[in-house]
Amino acid sequence: MELTLRCTDIDINAFRNDLITWFYQNQRDLPWRENRDPYRVxxxxxxxxxxxxxxxxxxxxxxxxxxxxxxxxxNAPEDKILKAWEGLGYYSRVRNLQTAVREVVTEYAGKVPDTRQEISTLKGVGPYTAGAILSIAYNKPEPAVDGNVMRVLARVLLIDEDIGKAKTRKMFESELYELIDPDDPSAFNQGLMELGALVCTPTSPGCLLCPVQTQCGAYFEGKQAELPVKAKKKKAVPKNMAAFLIRNDHDEVLIEKRPEKGLLAGLWQFPNFELGEYSFTELEQGLATHYGVRDYNHNEAIQKIEHVFSHIIWNIQVFEGKADTVESTEGTVLKWVKEEDLEQYAFPVSHQKIITHSIRGD
Structure with missing residues (x-):
């Protein structure tokens, strides 16, 4: 792709000064801004x-x-970091983060790398994260292109390329190498992010309050609502699920650990199945064989849950059952847990709702 720099059409010094001045006066008081510790960033x-x-x-x-x-x-055990992350979703992020942090501790003597070449080799550190750490923590003039930044620059520079494409992100990075303030890249990058979050919003942008309004091509041409360009996502696919709240004679609840790879890997859940894959007769047989369930009524769901992921929607019916105590078998990790001890385990949001509604009655 042949690149034609568009930032040459604006007053770069004015853009930098206006943006940075606005940022220092309007930045939100956020806990990760208390200092520039690379780990916190x-x-x-x-x-x-x-x-x-x-x-x-x-x-x-x-x-x-x-x-x-x-x-x-x-040094933290995985169950502990998953519990701390519980509810944030995208659990592979925290696993990758721990893998990368362990590498920093062992290979870099506990110092987060301060070059793009080194930091980009760490697991889970893509171009944006690398640029954010390098610019915010180390004050290096490196671009950090996230959704807020692309929205601001698409409007300021009148870029009408699809921001969902990798080549467009690279275009923004190239523009930013020209635009970024070499004297205060930390405030510059954070200013772009903050501007996108507070003023140059996806809908109804506050153009009259914008510190770089005089440099904005979209404002002068009335194209704020048309930019940025982004192709529509595919609709999420619905899946009908059944989850089972199984108790034994000791007033314990059965939970199982999800596989170590795939969606919600390593989290705990109540036994559940996709209904489209099994008949209720097969479900009943499977519950008896694998979980020791001896009393279960598929006609009486005690709770219904909808949980939306980016690509699928879980429509979950929750059923109750009684079971004999059953142990883990090959390929499964099962635990009988007292209801009051469930909070020690990390569950996906959908199954946290089962705890909240069907166990605690909130």
């Missing part, structure tokens, strides 16, 4: 991927309390 950026800032704040605060430094996080 790293954790916050991983948490913020596909998650709202308001949602992340309590998770980040708790995470830093549990794992205040690289060493404590590197």
């Amino acid at each position: 790293w954790v916050s950026e991983i948490m913020l991927q596909q998650t709202r800032v308001d949602t992340v704040i309590p998770y980040f605060t708790n995470f830093m309390r549990e794992f205040p430094d690289l060493q404590s996080f590197a």
Whole structure:
């Protein structure tokens, strides 16, 4: 792709100065901005991927309390880090983060790499995360292109390429190498992110409040609503599921661990199946064989849950059952747990709703 730099059409110095001045005056008070510790910046950026800032704040605060430094996080057992991440989703992110942190501890003497070449080799560190850490923590003039940044620059520079394509992201990175303030790249990059979050929003952008309005091509041409361009996502596919709240004669509840690979890997759940794969007769036989269920009525769902992922929708019916105590078999990890001890285990959000509604009655 032949690149024609579009930032040459704006007053770069004015853009930098106006953006950075606005950022210092308007930046939100966020816990990961208390200092420029690369570890804290790293954790916050991983948490913020596909998650709202308001949602992340309590998770980040708790995470830093549990794992205040690289060493404590590197040494933590997986069940503990999954529990700290419970509810944030995309659990592969925290697994990759721990793998990468362990490498930093062992291979880099506990210092997060400060070059793009080195930091980009760490598991789960893509171009955006690398740029964010390098610019925010180390104040290096490296681009950090996320959705907010692409939206701002698409409007300012009148870029009408599909932002969902990799080549378009590379275009933005090239533009940013020209635009970024070499004296304060940390404030510049954070300013772009903050501007996209607070002013240059996806709908109804606050153009009259925008500090770089005089440099914005979309504002002058009235194209704010048309940019950025992004192809529509495919619709999520619905799946009908059945989950089972199984108790034994000791008032314990049966939970099982999901496989170590795939969706929601390594989390705990109540036994569940996709209804389209089995008849109720087959389900009943499977519940008896694998979970020792001896009393179960598929006609009486005690709860119905809808949980939306990016690509699928789980429509879950929850049933109750009684069982004899059963042990784990090859390929499965089962546990009988007292209801009051369930909070020690990390569950996906959909199964947290079973605990909240069908066990605690909230």
